[in-house]
């Protein structure tokens with residue numbers, strides 16, 4: 730992986746914001762479709778009829794599409810966007826609808842409601858989903874959008890099951906040493922008691938710009 734894998738895109742910020750909003754509304758509807766598919770008890774004929782309609786909608790969307798994944802893009806105005814990201818991709822219905830808030834340097838939090846699509850043990854959040862959400866928020870905590878960080882090592886302790894429903898995730902930088910940043914985080918259910926605790930080592934890759942005054946880097950940092 731290199732910095733060149735991040736795509737410089739000429740689309741203006743206004744146009745990116747406009748398009749993001751339009752497709753994000755579709756993303757919400759597709760999340761609803763996923764939930765409905767899991768929980769529906771309508772009869773088989775109705776399922777087959779719905780399937781035909783969904784297949785027709787997929788064909789309409791595929792009439793014009795990217796050759797591969799959405800990637801991470803940025804424009805000359807400093808706006809960056811990663812619409813396909815598995816956790817925060819605005820166009821990705823597999824991503825839970827969470828919004829990460831950066832409280833200040835070295836900390837971040839997110840609230841999200843996890844429904845039937847994120848189930849592992851009965852009525853509980855899947856352990857891999859907890860790890861997925863923690864990884865993203867911890868990576869963003871380490872980065873603070875001021876530097877590129879990648880997950881090196883992630884260690885999780887599942888203290889008890891997390892019921893599906895409202896979940897809060899919080900992360901903070903515990904220490905830093907050169908290109909290595911240690912982040913601590915937890916995930917908690919509605920009672921606020923941590924159900925999963927995490928420690929992660931995030932690494933600024935050797936190929937990434939570390940000087941925040943670097944022009945290439947500055948474009949990302951503002952995103």
Ligand SMILES: CCCCCCCCCCCCCCCC(=O)SCCNC(=O)CCNC(=O)[C@H](O)C(C)(C)COP(=O)(O)OP(=O)(O)OC[C@H]1O[C@@H](n2cnc3c(N)ncnc32)[C@H](O)[C@@H]1OP(=O)(O)O
Pocket residue numbers: 730735801809864865866867868869872874875876877878879880881882907908909930932933934935936949950952
């Ligand atoms: C730019 C635009 C973006 C927008 C602005 C940014 C936004 C940003 C938001 C981020 C939010 C992402 C949240 C999801 C994050 C993922 O999901 S990232 C995907 C999962 N992770 C990966 O794929 C990483 C794969 N591994 C690698 O690419 C490389 O091994 C790494 C981790 C970059 C390290 O490579 P490297 O830089 O060549 O490291 P290297 O020089 O060998 O080692 C440096 C030090 O780290 C240690 N180290 C290396 N690897 C490890 C390891 N895995 N574990 C522990 N220690 C290690 C070494 O021992 C060494 O230690 P010292 O000897 O200095 O004490």
